[in-house]
Amino acid sequence: MFRELKDEQKKEVVFFFEGKKLTAFDGETIASALLRSGEIFFREAKKNNFRGPYCMIGICFECLVDVDQMQSLQSCQVIVKNNMKVKRHKNSDLSL
C-alpha cells in the first residue's frame, strides 16, 4: 500500500475515480494519486482481468484510464486537475 511522506504540506485538488471522490496533491499525476488512495486496478486487460501501473514513465501503457471525454490516457503522464472524472479503461476488444 502506497503512502506519502508525512512532512509534505501540499495544496490539495479534488477529483473523482469511478464516481468516488478522492484528493490529489497539486501537480500530482493521476496514477500517483490513485495508488496513494489504495487503488491498484486501472485498466481492464481482458474480462475481469485488471492491470495497474508498472513503469510510471509512460512506457508500458498499463496505467490507462479514461478522463472526462478522453479515452485511454496514460495516468502516469497526466496531472490531476480539479474535478476531473477518471474511470478505468475498459477493453472493447470483443475477440478476447
Added chain:
Amino acid sequence: MKSNKLYFDFLIIGGGIQGCSAGFFLSKRKQKVALIEKDVIGRHASGANAGGVRTLGRDASEIPLSIVSMDWWNEIETLLSIKNSFFKSRYIKVARNNDDVSKAQNRILDLNKKGFTHEKWIGKSELKHLLPKISNHCIGGISVEGDGWAYPWKIVRGLASKSLSQGLQIFEKTFAKTFVKEKDYWEVSTTAGKFYAQNILNCSGAWGGELAKILGEQELPIKSYAPMLAITDPQPKFLNSVIGILNAPLSLKQIDTGQLIIGGGIKGKASTENNETKINPYGLKNTIQNAISVFPHIDNVRIIRSWSGIEGYFPDDLPVIGPGSKEGVVHAFGFSAHGFQLGLAVGEALADMSMKMQTKIKLDAFSIRRFK
C-alpha cells in the same frame, strides 16, 4: 556455394498475392512449379494493405475479372483450409454532396448499360438505417452487398501453405539476378543457385517494371509508392460495412477486435532498392479528416500504429496482365493499390496463359503493350 540445378516448367517471381495465387492454381493442376521471393511471402503490398475485397468502385475494364475473383473469394476458406481470414461484408462508398450523388448515379447507369448490376444506389434513409452513427451530411451512396474484407497476410500465407501441400516449391530470401533465354527455356541465376524453367511468371509487384525490362520489355511508366494504413485501439462495434467516400480517399472498416483500420490509398514514399517506406503525415491527415467527417463520434479514438507496403502504380491506374514480348513470359504487376481482390482470378488467368489455355476473361485492356 555448390551450384544448384533446379528444373521447373513454371517459375514464378514474386511471393505476393498474384504470385501465390498463380502458384496455387498451377500446383492444383499438378504442374512442376516453383516460386522465388526476394524477401518473405506477403512482405510488401500484399501483406500490408487494408484487406479490402471489393468489386465496388472499379474501372469497368476490371469488373469482369473482379467478379470471377469474387466467386473464388466466396470459397477461399474451404479451398485453403483456413478460418477467420475472410469476411463477407457490404461495401458502401458514401456521397457527401449533390455533385457526388449525380456522379454516382451516372456511374451506375453507365455500368448497367455495360451489363454490370452489382453496384446499387442507396438513399439517405437506407444509409442511416445501415449505419446509425453516420454523419447527417452523408446523403446516400453506392453499395455492393456481396463484397468483403480479409486479413491479407492470412490469405497470402494460406495460398502459399496450400500450394506447398500441392507440390509448389517456394524459395524465400532468394533474389533472381539474371535471366538468360536459351532455345526453349530460361536460365535464371539466383542467390540460391541456378533455376531452369520454360515459363517465367513476373509477379514482382513494384519491382515488376525492372524485371519486365530484364525479360526484354520496353521501359514501363511504373512508379512505386507506399500506400499507408493506420489502426486504432478497440472500439465498441458500430460498423459492419466497409466504408469509402466517393471522390475522396478513405477506406474504413471495423475488424473483429473492434479496431478500426483506416486506409484509402494515401501515398507515402517507397524505395524499391532498400525496402524502406516513409509515412507521410499530410496524406494521413487528409484521409483521417475524411473519416471523421463521415463518423464524427470517432474523433477521440486513438491510432496506435501505422504501416505501409510498397506498391507499383501505372499512370492509368490499371495493372499489366498478359503475355510478354518474349516466348514463355507472362506478366501480372502494377496493380496500383487495388490488386488484392483481383489476385485469385489473376492467378487463375496466369495459370491459363502459361499453360497456353484460354483465359475466362479477355485481358486486352491490361496489355503490356498499351503504353506505346
Added chain:
Amino acid sequence: MKDVFDIIVIGSGPAGLSTSLAANDLGLKVLVIDEQSQVGGQIYKSIGKNLDGKKNFLGKDYLKGQHLYERFISSGIEHWLETSVWQITENQEVCFKRNGLTGIIKSKFIVICGGAYERAMPITGWTLPGVMSVGAAQTLLKSSSVGADDCVFVGSGPLLYLTVYQYLKAGFKVKAVLDTSRLKQIIYSIPYFFPALINFNLLWQGLRWIRYISKHTKVHGRVKNISILGKEKVQGIEITLSNGGNLKIDTKNIFLHQGIVPNINLTMATGIKHHWSQFQYCWLPTLSLSGETSIKGIYVAGDNGGIGGVNTSITTGQIAALDIGKKLNKTTNFAKLFVYLKFLKDKSLRPFLDVLFKQDVNFLVPDNKNEIVCRCENVNKSEIENSIKLGISGPNQLKSYCRAGMGNCQGRLCGLTVQTMIALKQNRKLDEVGYYRLRPPVKPITLKELSSFEEYSPDEKQ
C-alpha cells in the same frame, strides 16, 4: 518549411539540458521539448520541486542536478513541457502534440535525448497489480514523495541498489532485497575494474550504498526460481535461495529491475540506422563520434545512444552541441576535443558495471509457458513459441501470427523477449533476427489530433 530554430532538443534529462545549454552558450536558437510536466528526465525527475532540502534522501547525485537545472531555468532557453513528439518526418519536421493541439515544426538540427527505460522482467506473476519496476518506485518517490512499506525489491543493477538506498533513507520499510546477479559476473568484471578506478568516487559510493542496505534490510544474493504469488493482485513472492532452500515472503508491493536499455522507438520510427550491441544486450542507434546518426542533421545524445549514466549523458550532450556549433560556424573542433577527453573518463566506469550487472538473458524469457510476454495483447510464452515453430522469419512475421508487439506500447516491453525467444528457438544470431519494424505515431494519438496539425508559427500563441 522554414527552420524556426537552430536545434530542437527532444527530452530534457541530463543530456537534453546539457545539449541545450552548450548550444545556447554558442548563441544558437534552441527549443527543448519534453513530455513530462517538469524538466529533468527520469534521473533528475521533479528536481525543480525538490530543492527545498526535504528530499536529501535522494542522494548527492540527484541533488547535483540542481546546478544543471538552475542554469537551464535562468538561461531563458525556450522549452515546451507536456509536449510529446509522435513523428519526425523524412524532411526532418518534428510533429508534436501540446495542450491537446498538434503542430509541425522544423529546425536545422535535431538532437534526440529520449533516454532509456527498464528492461522487462517477465517472471511468473509479473503482470499482477502491485508489481512495478524499480524506476516506478523512484518516480513516485521523486515526484510525489510516495512509497510503499514492506515491499520487496528483486533483480540486479546499480539502479536497484540506489533506489533501495533512497527508500530506506526516506524512511520506508523494505522487507527484502532479492539479488539475481550471478557469481560469475563478479569474476568476469574484474578485468574492467582497473580502468573503472578512474571513477573511484563512484565505486566507493556504490560500496557505501551496499553496506547501508545490508544493515537496514535483508539481502539475499544469487536467488533463483522467482515466482510472484497472487490471483488478482500481489500477495507475496517465492524464491529458491543460493543455498537451495525455499523462501516465501508476504508482500503487496514488488519492484523489479534488470538494467535499462535505450529508448529506441522514436529513433527507429524515424528511419535511423541501428545496430545490435551484444555487450549491452540492446539495440543502439549507430552514431558518429559526435553523436550524429545515419540521417544527416539528426543527433542522439545521452543514454538514448547507449547506456552510460549521468556524466556520460552530460558530455555527449555537449559534444553534439559543439559539433552542430562547428557546422554553423560558431565554434571550432578544439572545444569538442576537450569535452571528448572527459567523455572517455566517464565512459571507463561503464564496462565494469555492464559486466558486473550483465543482463541475465534467462530473465528475459519466462520460465512458465503460460506467463504473459506481450502485456498489451495478452500473448503468453507458449503462443509465441507455437508461432515460432511455424517457421516465422522474424519478429515482424511473428506479429501477424500471434499479435505480440501489435499493441499500444509498440514492443517496448516485449520486443527484446520476442527477439531472444526467436534467436534461441531457431538457433540464430540476435542481430540477424532483428526487431519490430517501428513506425509513427511513436505514441498513440487521436484521429482529431492527427488530422488537425498545422505548421507552427512563432507569431501565433500556441
